[in-house]
Amino acid sequence: MEPKKTGVSSNTITRNVKDVQADAINIYEAINVIAKRADQISREVKTELNSKLEEFASYTDNLEEIFENREQIEISKYYERMPKPVLIATQEMIEGTLKFRRPEEE
Numbered sequence: 001m002e003p004k005k006t007g008v009s010s011n012t013i014t015r016n017v018k019d020v021q022a023d024a025i026n027i028y029e030a031i032n033v034i035a036k037r038a039d040q041i042s043r044e045v046k047t048e049l050n051s052k053l054e055e056f057a058s059y060t061d062n063l064e065e066i067f068e069n070r071e072q073i074e075i076s077k078y079y080e081r082m083p084k085p086v087l088i089a090t091q092e093m094i095e096g097t098l099k100f101r102r103p104e105e106e
Contacts, residue, residue, distance in 0.1 A: 008083040008091045019094050033100045034089045041085035049079050 017027055024030035056072045092098035 008088050012087070015090065015094070020090060023096075023100075030093060033098065034086065034093050037089035037092065037098055038085040041088050045079065045082070045085065049075070 020034075021027050021030045024033060052075050053072060056069055089098065
């Protein structure tokens with residue numbers, strides 16, 4: 001999940017309700033869809049971060065040997081600077097790239 005690829009600002013922006021609603025029947029449905037997509041994005045980013053930090057994992061239980069790895073700190077800072085999943089999901093909804101379906105239509 002590259003922040004430059006998503007084009008999402010990491011700052012909160014006031015949105016027009018009509019823009020957020022997009023194809024949803026009402027704003028509550030839109031918020032529900034955005035929340036579910038944000039959960040998906042959050043899980044993807046967490047899995048990606050854990051796989052990158054796994055190579056730095058130490059399986060010894062010695063408290064005296066705690067190493068400060070510069071590369072690990074940079075990876076963590078990078079993921080902290082990324083836009084929040086809710087901002088990414090909201091941008092996807094506004095752009096129309098977020099696809100969803102209603103169970104009653106099937």
